[in-house]
Amino acid sequence: MVDDREALHDGLRLTAAALAEAGIPHALVGGYAAWARGAPEPSHDADFAIREVDVDRAREVLSAAGLEITExxxxxxxKAYHGGELVDVLYRMVGEPIDDDLLARTDEIEVLAVRMPVLSATEIMTSKLRVVGEHYCDFSRLLPVARAMREQVDWVEVRRRVDDNPYARAFLFLLDELGVVDRAQMHDDAAPVGTRAGSSPASGDPSSHIE
Known part of the structure; x- marks a missing residue:
């Protein structure tokens, strides 16, 4: 009998292979993208990103590959299911449409014996930090990801893009305090984390709650 983890792995492989065979631009994102880059393996669904213009075609090819599609x-x-396990296929992240520019910020990595485009560590970290807020702020899940990918992340770029979110700034400050990432790696101007004026919380768009 196929266990849940094996079914999810099979679903991830089937999704990547079907999208690639159909010539649909895509990327592995979320927790499994972080896992492909050395982070702990997540205990939940896998996530792929595609452009909205490719959604109808992606549904067709994934259904033909044997996945059950739900809306x-x-x-x-x-959503695409294999053996009861879920693969989310996103066409927006952090409330923004997925475009060619985002899909270009990937690396070809072998994941579960299948080579596929995997979102860059900088983009993974940025997307996770842009959504932390009052209603979603689990630093205990973010810390292992940051530790595992710290050498792959452009921390200056991450800080620049999340600097309007006080919760994200607090996490970056925590990374410095714990010695995970040195402040100098995060600040091209050596300014302390969290001192920027005019900051406001992130909107908390649910479309970015990919883990």
Whole structure:
């Protein structure tokens, strides 16, 4: 009998292979993208990103590959199941449409014996930090990811893109305090984390809660 983890792995492989065979630009994102880059393996679904223009075609090819397609109420993804395990196929992240520019910020990495485009560590970290806020702020899950990918991340770029979110700034400050990432790696101007004026919380768009 196929266990849940094996079914999820098979679903991830099938999704990557079907999208690639159909010539649909895509990238592994979220927790499994971080895992491909050395982070702990997540205990939940896998996530792929595609452009919205490719959604109908992606549904067709994944259904033909044997995955069960369902349409959630959210308007930023569809769901594909294999053996009861979930692969989310997103066409928006952090409330923004996925485009060619984002899909270009990837590396070809062998994941579960299949080579596929995997989102860059900088993009993974940025997307995770842009959504932390009052209602979603689990630093205990972010820390192992940051530790594992710290040498692959452009921390100056991450800080620049999350600097309007006080929760994200607090996490970057914590990384410095714990010695995970030195402040100098995060600040091209050597300014302390969290001292920027005019900062405001992130919007908390649910479309970015990919783990």
């Amino acid at each position: 959630p109420t959210e308007n930023w993804l569809f």
